[in-house]
Amino acid sequence: MKLSGLHFLLTYQCVRECDHCFTWGSPRQTGKMTLDDIHTYLEQARDTRTITSVCFEGGEPFLLYATLLQAVNVAASMGFEVGIVTNAYWATSQKRALSKLKPLAGLLESITLSSDLFHSDQMGSQQVGYAIEAANTLGISTGTISIAQPEVPGVRAAVGQIPDGGSKVMFRGRAAENLASRVPSYPWENYTRCPHEDLVEPGRVHLDPLGNLHICQGIVIGNLKQAPLKAWCEQYIPEAHPIVGPLLEAGPAGLVKRYGLDHRDGYVDACHLCYSMRLALRGRFPEALAPDQMYGV
Numbered sequence: 001m002k003l004s005g006l007h008f009l010l011t012y013q014c015v016r017e018c019d020h021c022f023t024w025g026s027p028r029q030t031g032k033m034t035l036d037d038i039h040t041y042l043e044q045a046r047d048t049r050t051i052t053s054v055c056f057e058g059g060e061p062f063l064l065y066a067t068l069l070q071a072v073n074v075a076a077s078m079g080f081e082v083g084i085v086t087n088a089y090w091a092t093s094q095k096r097a098l099s100k101l102k103p104l105a106g107l108l109e110s111i112t113l114s115s116d117l118f119h120s121d122q123m124g125s126q127q128v129g130y131a132i133e134a135a136n137t138l139g140i141s142t143g144t145i146s147i148a149q150p151e152v153p154g155v156r157a158a159v160g161q162i163p164d165g166g167s168k169v170m171f172r173g174r175a176a177e178n179l180a181s182r183v184p185s186y187p188w189e190n191y192t193r194c195p196h197e198d199l200v201e202p203g204r205v206h207l208d209p210l211g212n213l214h215i216c217q218g219i220v221i222g223n224l225k226q227a228p229l230k231a232w233c234e235q236y237i238p239e240a241h242p243i244v245g246p247l248l249e250a251g252p253a254g255l256v257k258r259y260g261l262d263h264r265d266g267y268v269d270a271c272h273l274c275y276s277m278r279l280a281l282r283g284r285f286p287e288a289l290a291p292d293q294m295y296g297v
């Protein structure tokens with residue numbers, strides 16, 4: 001597995017508790033990455049010789065503002081292209097947005113802002129506006145992630161990384177529990193491939209505060225507290241992984257078949273079936289389906 005990007009989930013904590021959030025972000029969540037760990041992981045990322053970009057996200061990374069500043073500094077000084085994903089809760093005025101982003105100028109390549117009706121009562125909240133204005137002033141490029149309400153027709157689905165602009169809800173994590181009832185479901189046998197992630201050569205993976213390496217949120221392919229990132233990249237055999245293997249063979253329906261799982265007749269999308277089956281398999285594969293935070297426990 002040759003990675004080009006590593007996404008740091010600095011914390012599972014968030015100021016909000018959005019219905020579509022697949023990492024179950026919430027003010028009550030636990031788990032924060034320490035600065036020591038960030039240093040170690042950045043060195044491990046450099047040792048892969050293939051990773052060129054890192055992104056700090058969460059949860060809400062600005063909740064750990066002092067850590068975030070240091071992390072961006074260190075990553076930039078090591079030559080990584082650095083990005084942040086945030087909901088801009090901290091940009092409560094023009095002045096405040098500028099003061100928060102100023103120390104990142106010249107270090108941060110891009111800032112991506114969550115801007116949709118899950119995060120605010122209106123599209124393009126005032127905070128997002130202030131953050132974009134401040135970033136523009138400081139020469140930091142900006143993007144937005146906007147997830148459409150489940151009932152909105154014709155929205156494209158995200159493939160791999162959630163793209164800039166609008167995309168569909170993926171019904172995993174809290175979205176599976178809170179939003180699936182709002183849209184029609186389809187026969188479970190339809191879901192014979194993972195439509196979003198490249199599970200063989202993912203390009204980028206997510207790293208959480210517990211050291212877990214996620215190929216998709218909640219599907220763990222290694223832990224950096226046990227072995228360095230390079231080793232996990234070298235020894236990754238997708239077909240041998242207890243969850244990735246069946247997903248490659250026959251998509252989320254492959255999980256049902258491989259493990260003979262009880263299931264409903266219909267699910268709203270592939271992620272809904274995948275997430276529901278993973279919940280049922282957690283007791284059997286606790287290391288591969290972790291941590292509790294990703295499953296709303």
Ligand code: SF4
Pocket residue numbers: 170172193194195196197216217219247252270271272274275
């Ligand atoms: S189908 Fe499963 S592995 Fe693929 S994106 Fe959805 S939840 Fe992730």
